[in-house]
Amino acid sequence: MSAPSLDSGKALTSKVIPTIEGVTTVDAAAHLTPADAVGNVLASARWPESSVDAAGGDTVAPVAGFVVSLFNPLVAEVAERCLRAYYGQPPAARGERTAIVLASVNGDVTSADVVAAAVAAGVRVQPLLFFQSNPNAVLGHVAARWGLAGPVVCTSPTGDPTADAAACAELLFAAGDADAALLITADIAGDTGDRAEAVLVGARERS
Amino acid sequence: MTESARPVYLSGVAARTAFGDHAGLVAGAFAGEPAFAPVTRFSTVGRRTEHAATLPGSPDLVDELVGVIERACPGPRASVPLLLAAHADAGSRALAREVSARTGVAGVSRVYTGACVAATSAVADAATMISTGRADRVLVAAGYLVEPSTFALFDAGRALSRDGRLRPFSLGRQGMLLGDGVAAVLLEAHSTTPLARLAGWSRSGDAYHVCKPKPDGTGLARAITGAADRAGVSISDIDYVNANGTGTTFNDEAEVAALTLVGLDRTPVSSTKSVHGHALEASGLVELVTTVLASGEGVLPVNANYLGADPTCALDLVVEPRRARMGYALTVNAAFGGANTALLLEAA
Numbered sequence: 001m002s003a004p005s006l007d008s009g010k011a012l013t014s015k016v017i018p019t020i021e022g023v024t025t026v027d028a029a030a031h032l033t034p035a036d037a038v039g040n041v042l043a044s045a046r047w048p049e050s051s052v053d054a055a056g057g058d059t060v061a062p063v064a065g066f067v068v069s070l071f072n073p074l075v076a077e078v079a080e081r082c083l084r085a086y087y088g089q090p091p092a093a094r095g096e097r098t099a100i101v102l103a104s105v106n107g108d109v110t111s112a113d114v115v116a117a118a119v120a121a122g123v124r125v126q127p128l129l130f131f132q133s134n135p136n137a138v139l140g141h142v143a144a145r146w147g148l149a150g151p152v153v154c155t156s157p158t159g160d161p162t163a164d165a166a167a168c169a170e171l172l173f174a175a176g177d178a179d180a181a182l183l184i185t186a187d188i189a190g191d192t193g194d195r196a197e198a199v200l201v202g203a204r205e206r207s
Numbered sequence: 208m209t210e211s212a213r214p215v216y217l218s219g220v221a222a223r224t225a226f227g228d229h230a231g232l233v234a235g236a237f238a239g240e241p242a243f244a245p246v247t248r249f250s251t252v253g254r255r256t257e258h259a260a261t262l263p264g265s266p267d268l269v270d271e272l273v274g275v276i277e278r279a280c281p282g283p284r285a286s287v288p289l290l291l292a293a294h295a296d297a298g299s300r301a302l303a304r305e306v307s308a309r310t311g312v313a314g315v316s317r318v319y320t321g322a323c324v325a326a327t328s329a330v331a332d333a334a335t336m337i338s339t340g341r342a343d344r345v346l347v348a349a350g351y352l353v354e355p356s357t358f359a360l361f362d363a364g365r366a367l368s369r370d371g372r373l374r375p376f377s378l379g380r381q382g383m384l385l386g387d388g389v390a391a392v393l394l395e396a397h398s399t400t401p402l403a404r405l406a407g408w409s410r411s412g413d414a415y416h417v418c419k420p421k422p423d424g425t426g427l428a429r430a431i432t433g434a435a436d437r438a439g440v441s442i443s444d445i446d447y448v449n450a451n452g453t454g455t456t457f458n459d460e461a462e463v464a465a466l467t468l469v470g471l472d473r474t475p476v477s478s479t480k481s482v483h484g485h486a487l488e489a490s491g492l493v494e495l496v497t498t499v500l501a502s503g504e505g506v507l508p509v510n511a512n513y514l515g516a517d518p519t520c521a522l523d524l525v526v527e528p529r530r531a532r533m534g535y536a537l538t539v540n541a542a543f544g545g546a547n548t549a550l551l552l553e554a555a
Contacts, residue, residue, distance in 0.1 A: 065417060095414065107295035107320060115356045124253070130364025131418050133357070134322040135295050136544030140417040143545055149426060151410035152546035153328055154321035156299035164317050168332070175335040177410050177433065 040202040042180070045081030047074060047196045063141060067128050069110035072138040074196045075102060075186045079142045082182065082198035091147030099150035099178035100139045101168045103161040103185050107135055110188060142182070150178040161185035162197065173203040212338040216401035217552070219393035221278035222496040223271055224483040225260035225386055228278075232483060232493070233500045237528055239509030241482045243371055243384055249355040254362040258371040259353045260386035260484035268293070269305050271389040272350045276310045279391035280346055287393075288313045288342060290329040292349035292488045294357070295320035312346060320488065323451070323542035324410070325349065326390070327491035327550055331408045333394050343396045349489035350389040357487070358385060368454060372512040373485070375452030375478035376459050376520035383453045386484020390492035392499075403499045406440065406535065406553040409433025413545025419457055420541055424465030427547040431469045431539060434549040440535055442470045445551070447507055447531065449498045449538040452478020453485060462541065463520045471537070477510035477525040491540040495550060502533040502554050 048058040061080075066072040079100075083092060092098055111132055118125045131137055135154040143152065151172055157164030162185050169181035179202065186196035222229040225242035235242060242260040251257040272291075280287060289312040291303055303315040319325040326349035333345035361367050361383070368374070368381040394405065411433065413426035420427070435442055448471055451462055466472050479497050486493050501508050506528065513526040536552045 099410075100412070103317070104295070104320075105300065106297040107299070109297050112296055112356070115360060119355045119359050122253070125359045125363040127363045127365070130360045130366065131543075133360045133364075134543055135320055136322045136324075136542050136546055137417045138544075139546075140413075140415070140544035143412050143414040144416055147414050149412045149414040149429075149545075151328070152321065152324075152412045152542075152544045153410075154295065154319070154325070155317040156295055156320050157317045158300055158303050158315055167316065171332045171335045172410070174339050174341075175331065175408070175410075176437075177331075 042200040042202055043082050043086035044197065044199045045078050045085060047078050063138065065128060066132050066138065067126065068114050069108050070194055071108035071110060071186065071188050072132055074188065074194060075138045075184055076141055078196040078198035079182060079184055082200050083146050086200050090145055094179065095147035096149040097179040098148045099153065099169065099172050099181040100143060100148055101153045101165045101181055101183050102135050102139055103155050103157045103165040104135060105156055105161060105187050107156060108132065148182065169201055179203050213340060213396045215334045215337045215405040216395050216398040217392055217403045217405055217499055218395045218398040218401050219279035220402060220496045220499050221275040222390040222493050223262065223275055224388050224493060225262055226483065229496055229500060232497060235482050236479045236497050236501070236508035237506050239482065239511035239528065241372060241511050243484065246353065248353065251358065254358065256362070256367045256369050256371065258384055260384065261353050262387045266352055268350050268352050269302065272306050272348050273309045275389050275391035276346060276348050280393045284310055284312045286313055287344045287346050289315050289346045289348060290319065290333055291315055292319040292325035292329045292492065294351060294488055321542060321546055323487060323490055324540045324546045324548045325488035327540045327548035328410060330392065330492070330495065330550060331410055331548060334405050334408050337394055337396045345394050346391060347394065347492065348391040349492040351487045351489040352387050353385045361385065366455060373454040373481050374512040374514060375450065375454045375481050375510055376463065376517060376522060376524055377513045378515040378517045380454045380459065382455050383480070383485045386486050388483060388486025388489040388493040390489055390496050392492065392495060401555045403502055403555050404553040405550060407434035407438030407551035409437060409549050411547045413547065415545050418543045420461035421545060422461050422464065424461050424468050426545055427462060427465035427539060427541055428468040430547040430549040431465065431537065434537065434551040438551045445471060445474055445535045445537050446533045447536040448474055448476040449494050449508065449536065450476050450478040451539055451541045452480055454480070458541065460519050463522060466522060472521060473523050475507050475525050475529065475531065476522045477508050479508045481511035491548065494538050498536050498538045498552060502536050502552060505530055505532055507531050
């Protein structure tokens, strides 16, 4: 399958962006949707797909080497769905100029709790948990599978995660470090339950 | 760059490590005297090593971050946004809120959590904000204090050196050791007394593996050439490289491959992790501060704990104190997920 061009996307619906008390967001793009902030939205995917699926109808494929927690498989799942929707099969066209940005408010709290419990109990930590000890690791899985060799950025945003990921992508585009970016937001066991979303965006053409 | 670029100056820096403040850090780095000692902050019973480079007692991360921010930017901060870097966990928002409130900065958009390139990624974003006119002044601060969970994780991953020394690029290297690191830098578009100019910066990915670097070094090499291209300087103009140099077999060899690929294998290189340890999310900022101060002093930091040449690491390593003019100095970092950063400094 030939990959579509990077300028054929559509805009997402605008969202109300919540902020948290006591922390002011400062980027000019921090309250923008991906389309507002960086240009073309090429594809998107989410987990669960719908409220019906949230009750157990949607599945997450396991990722080899990642254990204990849903967080990393969830990130890989939405990335896979989004990239497959646009490119079909790996590798991604122009992957060498495609960045990955992961914005997660709390990160992999399940793995962190498991490690803390093991330390408190004085027992050894599972060696595999070392490899998933930071959010970069699963992005390495996505990058290797799809040939995405642009910058890899992980954040814990103080405002809306989607807007923050878009703001990060906008800075990467402004710096000339990437022409496209896969924006992933994921959090587990939060107020809204487990959820993740991926949006593939391309930089605006600059005159 | 696709937009008209403004200069980016580093006009304030501060760091805290096991050496105390950054004056102690630079003295230790220049002399090549490591700060590793048995950890007293928590029990290391059952671990493969007991060593790390830690500040005395049990310092508080917020207190330490506030301290370095106040030193790097002592004046009014109400109009200065802050980019933070720290370990990813459920406390990130609370950390941002508390540091923001106590320092009076303009706001904190996010905490960068991307492991060993978290802080340098924040610096790259800050530089882009300034160079493109999005901001006139930006603070970047990062902190990691050695704690039992990460120590246990790295021990379980057999990443820690068992002989109590971190020996980057050396024969007999056994791995890394953790170290406390808290640092802050102030970047500005206009400065009458800059410490250095951030002439170039770039980021790249390996697209290779969950945690191993790409052995041929091509990913990191792209970040280095990207930084040099942005600065408009030739690789041969670079006088010193502060390497990522974690002291692990795979990482060091991949980094040597990258440096060789771009033509930096005959340029003086050292990894100051050999004295202050690996401060994870904060490591890149500690190393940037060290490089800025070394550049100002005209002294190359030492690649400490060196036991002899490893044929897979053929570099011009700074194994003894050496004076040299550093017109341009490069600091590179690499992380899990194949994330790479390169920051290129021009002396003031």
